[in-house]
Amino acid sequence: MYRKGLYRILENEPLTAxxxxxxxxxxxxWITAPGQFVNIAIDGLYLRRPISVCDCDAQTLTLVYKVVGEGTARMSRMAPGTELDLLTGLGNGFSTGVATQRPLLVGGGVGVPPLYNLARRLLAEGKPVQVVLGFNTAAEVFYEEEFRALGCDVTVATADGSRGVEGFVTTAIARCxxxxxxxxxxGPLPMLRALSEATAQPGQLSFEERMGCGFGGCMGCSCKTKYGSKRICKEGPVLAKEEVVW
Amino acid sequence: MLDTSVVLSGLKLDNPVIPASGTFGYGNEFREFYDINVLGSFSFKGTTREPRFGNPTPRIAECTAGMINAVGLQNPGIEAVIAEELPRLRTFFHKPVIANISGFSVEEYAYCCERIDREEQVGLIEVNVSCPNVRHGGMSFGTSPEAAAEVTRAVKAVTTKPVYIKLSPNVTDIVAIARACEEAGADGICLINTMLGMRIDMQRRRAVIANTMGGFSGPAIFPVAVRMVYQVAQACSVPVIGCGGVQSARDVIEMMMAGATAVEVGAANLVNPYASKEIVEALPAEMERLGIERLSDIIGVVA
Incomplete structure (x- = not known):
């Protein structure tokens, strides 16, 4: 289920540049699964901006977003106290109801945030959680300490080797x-694909696509899967590895 | 007592507000937000003979006061709509629905319209000859008076329900096309579909939309829609459904004053899922403010 509502900004601060x-x-x-997203109305822009939920509790939710365009640039200038119109509870999110004893969480860049709440849930289920976080360079690394503080076993990979393992997340998984x-x-599509090809294990992958509405009304974000077309906003953004058509 | 009802070729609607095809699916997504029985009706997703995935993504782009879409008629196909969507719709929508039909040949339009004409819940057939996002079909039938008339005749020959032709604004003479449809037997005209538009990703130096161009909709096109509704209503005697950039009860009334009997709400549903419901609820207060007792009295009052 999803709903529209007003939310007040408590904090808005940079983690990296x-x-x-x-x-x-x-x-x-209405936020019931890790990996779901919200769709944010931004004054002066027509379409809402979909942002994944990093974490939430009974009264608050945390969004970690990258400034990539006009919408996110405007978000970064919003002051605490500002009220935002959000659609919440969007997307299927990750399913933790799978048979796993040793889960691995893999995030690339701004794909890292939705894994945070997922890590919390898996830990609460009593599972040891390993996390691999991939970035381009040391200056872009964020949430390494936050995952560690939860009790996760964290490995960082950077493409230029300035922090952790030099290379991609797949390099780090193999080397460690x-x-x-x-x-x-x-994470980004090339990362998801490389990971899917490099692993024999099953898994779930969260995808990105340009959206119109975020709740299945416009069919703007459809993708083809082995089981027919799915809307990234509605039947996604999380797809099972075995159903993805690359 | 304010009266918001209108009549489209014998089909009485409680109010003139109709979510436009392609912004409302087959109703499922919106019933999670509200009881869609408050609507006058709604026009379901453009349906073709075969199931279609549509165009490659990205197929959505942001614009000032609007958006571009290049979905390309994604739909499950007429048989699945009849076998699955309509039976499900019956369980939560208790009014006649508008069936939006598209095609790639005159025969396909006729086939789909004949199939959907037998469905009890379909109150009106809207023939989409104006989709800008498919090749060799859609809009190509709506950009010449002869082709639009040919589709109209073929559909009218195999249907019993009112047939409205949904026209494209991407033409030089909208009146000639509307008149051709009327003369070919159309029971009404719906306009406008989206305007052909394009955005460029300057970093990547390529079009934002994978299909390069797409249909521009949203409040930016409202004045164009009002103008074309006015022109067609002046020239034709059949009812007109106005569509294009409507996002408030005031817009509905303005469109009706231009000549529309009913009004479709499109892109607004996508940015505010409650848009159509809020417009229905705001109509009485707006009518009072403007001294309107019967909404149907204002249809085409601007001469």
């Missing part, structure tokens, strides 16, 4: 010999 964290207060009951029986991933 281009990645920001916004905490909002409001009704979070990570032992896992299932994976959850969110």
């Amino acid at each position: 281009s990645v920001w964290r916004m905490r909002l207060a409001g009704d979070t009951q 010999g990570l032992d896992f029986d299932y994976f959850f991933a969110c």
Whole structure:
């Protein structure tokens, strides 16, 4: 289920040169799974902007977003106290109801945030959580400490080697010999594809697409899967590895 | 007592507000937000003979006061609509629905319209000869008076329900096309579909939309829609459904004053899922403010 509501900005602060964290207060009951997203109305822009939920509790939700265009640039200039019109509870999110004892979470760049709440849930289910975070360079790294503070085993990879393992997330998984029986991933398309090809294990992958509405009304964000077309906003953004058509 | 009802070729609607095809699916997504029985009706997603995935993504782009879409008639096909969507719709929508039909040949239009004509819940057939996002079909039938008339005749020959032709604004003479449809037997005209538009991603130096161009909709096109509704209503005697950039009860009334009997709400549903419901609810207060007792009295009052 999804709903429209007003949310008040509590904090809005930069984590890196281009990645920001916004905490909002409001009704979070419609957010039921990690990896779901909200769709934000921004004054002066026509379409809402979809942003994944990084974390939420009974009264607040946390969004970690990268400034990539006009919408996110405007978000980064919003002051605490501002009220935002959000659609919440959008998308299917990650399913933790899968048979896994040793899950691996793999995030690339701004694909990292939705894994945070997922890590919390898996840990609460008593599972040890390994996390691989991939970035271009050390200056772009964020949430490494936050995952570690939860109790996750964290490996960082940077493309230029300025922090952690030099290379991509797939390099880090191979080099560190990570032992896992299932994976959850969110990140750029080339990363998702490389990861899917490099792993024998099953998993879930969260995809991005340009959206019109965010709730299945416009068919703007459809993709083809082995089981027919799916809307990234509605039957996605999370797809099972085995159904993805690359 | 304010009266918001209107009549489209014998089909009485409680109010003139109709979510436009392509912005409302087959109703499922919106019933999660509200009881869609408050609407006058709604026009379901453009349906073709075969199931279609549509165009490659990205197929959405932001614009000032609007958006571009190049979905390309994604739909499950007429048989699935009849076998699955309409039976499901019956369970939560208790009014006649408008069936939006598209095609790639005159025969396909006729086939789909004949199939959908037998469905009890369909109150009116809207023939989409104006989709800008498909090749060799859609808009190509709506940009010449002869082709639009040919589709109209073929559809009218196999249907019993009112047939409205949905026209494209991407033409030099909208009146000639509307008149040709009327003369070919159309029971009404719906306009406008989206305007052909394009945006460029300057970093990547290529079009934002994978299909390069797409249909521009949203409040930016409202004045164009009002103008074309006015022109067609002046020239034709059949009812007109006005569509294009409507986002408030005031817009509905303005469109009706230009000559529309009913009004479709499109892109507004996508940015505010409650848009159509809020417009229905705001109509009485707006009528009072403007001294309107019976909404149907103002249709085409601007001469």
